[in-house]
Amino acid sequence: MIDPARLSLNLMTVDHWSLAEAVERCASAGIATIAPWRHQLDAGSARTIRDAGLAVSSLCRGGFFTSPGADDDNRRAVEQAAELGAPVLVLVCGPPAGTDLAAARATIAAGIERLLPFAADHGVRLGIEPLHPMMVGERSAIVTLGEALTLARSFDDPPVGVIVDAYHVFWDPRLDDELAGAAGLIAGYHVSDWLVPTQDLLAGRGLMGDGIIDLPRLGGLVAAAGYDGPVEVEVINPTLAAVPGDELLADIIARFARAA
Amino acid sequence: MIDPARLSLNLMTVDHWSLAEAVERCASAGIATIAPWRHQLDAGSARTIRDAGLAVSSLCRGGFFTSPGADDDNRRAVEQAAELGAPVLVLVCGPPAGTDLAAARATIAAGIERLLPFAADHGVRLGIEPLHPMMVGERSAIVTLGEALTLARSFDDPPVGVIVDAYHVFWDPRLDDELAGAAGLIAGYHVSDWLVPTQDLLAGRGLMGDGIIDLPRLGGLVAAAGYDGPVEVEVINPTLAAVPGDELLADIIARFARAA
Numbered sequence: 001m002i003d004p005a006r007l008s009l010n011l012m013t014v015d016h017w018s019l020a021e022a023v024e025r026c027a028s029a030g031i032a033t034i035a036p037w038r039h040q041l042d043a044g045s046a047r048t049i050r051d052a053g054l055a056v057s058s059l060c061r062g063g064f065f066t067s068p069g070a071d072d073d074n075r076r077a078v079e080q081a082a083e084l085g086a087p088v089l090v091l092v093c094g095p096p097a098g099t100d101l102a103a104a105r106a107t108i109a110a111g112i113e114r115l116l117p118f119a120a121d122h123g124v125r126l127g128i129e130p131l132h133p134m135m136v137g138e139r140s141a142i143v144t145l146g147e148a149l150t151l152a153r154s155f156d157d158p159p160v161g162v163i164v165d166a167y168h169v170f171w172d173p174r175l176d177d178e179l180a181g182a183a184g185l186i187a188g189y190h191v192s193d194w195l196v197p198t199q200d201l202l203a204g205r206g207l208m209g210d211g212i213i214d215l216p217r218l219g220g221l222v223a224a225a226g227y228d229g230p231v232e233v234e235v236i237n238p239t240l241a242a243v244p245g246d247e248l249l250a251d252i253i254a255r256f257a258r259a260a
Numbered sequence: 261m262i263d264p265a266r267l268s269l270n271l272m273t274v275d276h277w278s279l280a281e282a283v284e285r286c287a288s289a290g291i292a293t294i295a296p297w298r299h300q301l302d303a304g305s306a307r308t309i310r311d312a313g314l315a316v317s318s319l320c321r322g323g324f325f326t327s328p329g330a331d332d333d334n335r336r337a338v339e340q341a342a343e344l345g346a347p348v349l350v351l352v353c354g355p356p357a358g359t360d361l362a363a364a365r366a367t368i369a370a371g372i373e374r375l376l377p378f379a380a381d382h383g384v385r386l387g388i389e390p391l392h393p394m395m396v397g398e399r400s401a402i403v404t405l406g407e408a409l410t411l412a413r414s415f416d417d418p419p420v421g422v423i424v425d426a427y428h429v430f431w432d433p434r435l436d437d438e439l440a441g442a443a444g445l446i447a448g449y450h451v452s453d454w455l456v457p458t459q460d461l462l463a464g465r466g467l468m469g470d471g472i473i474d475l476p477r478l479g480g481l482v483a484a485a486g487y488d489g490p491v492e493v494e495v496i497n498p499t500l501a502a503v504p505g506d507e508l509l510a511d512i513i514a515r516f517a518r519a520a
Binding site: 096099101132134137138143171173199211214 | 392394397430432471472
């Protein structure tokens with residue numbers, strides 16, 4: 001059972017709303033923390049969020065270190081996170097350019113190293129998010145929690161963290177052991193559920209309780225590793241756009257209490 | 261570069277053909293070894309294959325230990341493998357029944373233990389195939405090579421093996437280390453390619469050379485682990501049904517020489 005006050009709504013869950021609408025609806029529903037994505041931001045977003053009294057748990061996303069222009073774009077992402085008061089910039093690290101996964105992983109490590117001083121200057125922690133291995137070709141060569149932790153540990157000043165997203169890591173037979181060694185390294189915890197059958201590699205996620213992830217157990221392991229920060233609900237599924245907004249947020253709050 | 265004589269055609273690649281047609285086409289094309297699936301078999305299949313002078317590298321599939329009736333069905337699969345002269349029965353181990361992955365993994369281990377004496381009596385080796393983690397909900401709680409190896413090592417008399425399918429394991433940052441410790445445990449090696457983008461969780465595989473798997477490198481690691489048996493081409497993709505049969509087999513043979 002996670003303290004309901006720790007719920008943060010990752011706004012990809014409601015990407016069919018404008019940021020202003022999401023802020024207003026969250027404030028009304030009693031959700032005090034949000035996590036926007038960069039494409040949802042404009043020049044007034046920081047003020048909109050602040051004026052509504054909401055906190056920001058993270059900004060999603062920087063990364064894509066294997067793409068041209070990544071350094072400039074990542075510095076801009078750090079600046080945006082700082083403007084929003086987001087303590088963490090989530091890194092989706094980028095896919096291999098061709099068949100060489102080891103080279104991609106080295107490129108990612110070097111990119112984080114270059115970005116780190118700039119992030120530290122802005123008071124933003126970098127959070128490496130391992131994605132599900134089915135996303136290796138399009139989104140991330142970093143596909144296991146163990147790999148993300150090893151990478152995070154290779155930087156110690158300032159510390160780099162990892163983002164534990166239940167959807168991306170629940171399948172891993174090494175998960176318990178990796179989390180047992182993750183104290184101090186968890187910079188965020190995301191929840192959703194894995195539907196059976198899963199029919200879409202990107203946008204087929206379920207609301208907590210509708211799938212096969214043992215979220216209470218995973219949440220316990222994350223807590224045992226010392227993480228007590230915001231817990232983002234991030235459910236990427238276009239069918240949610242058909243649910244009336246008040247109903248959707250009430251359902252998310254109820255499921256967070258019951259199934260996360 | 262793999263000896264072309266080691267090519268075995270996994271018949272799921274040509275599931276749009278009857279077994280008799282597949283046998284005839286393979287024999288004509290100079291493919292000397294095949295790997296049928298059970299749903300493709302009938303009472304005359306063993307003779308059809310033998311009369312054409314073809315060998316069988318494996319039978320796919322037993323497993324699904326987490327489903328009711330698995331034991332009876334698996335004994336039947338062992339008998340079918342023996343009838344075909346298949347040295348290996350590929351095990352797709354089955355998904356969790358609910359949210360308890362650890363319980364599913366224990367059920368799978370117990371199921372293999374029960375099946376093993378029967379398989380040994382029939383001269384059939386069991387090959388545990390770890391599937392890609394995106395298949396955890398529908399097909400297999402065994403999703404990493406490391407986990408499959410640990411499970412295989414827990415049985416030593418008779419030995420149980422693992423099936424290394426490039427498509428299922430290529431993403432794993434631990435792959436090199438796991439293969440380095442896999443001597444004597446590899447009971448089969450399957451090749452195909454991971455397309456970018458991948459749009460189907462089951463049937464979106466590519467022909468060797470069309471995707472991002474560094475097959476020559478992976479093949480080298482498998483060879484270094486001492487595996488010198490048949491190499492199955494298993495490309496599950498319904499678009500292959502549109503390619504004329506002679507052309508498809510010629511393309512597979514050429515790609516096996518060039519890109520596997």
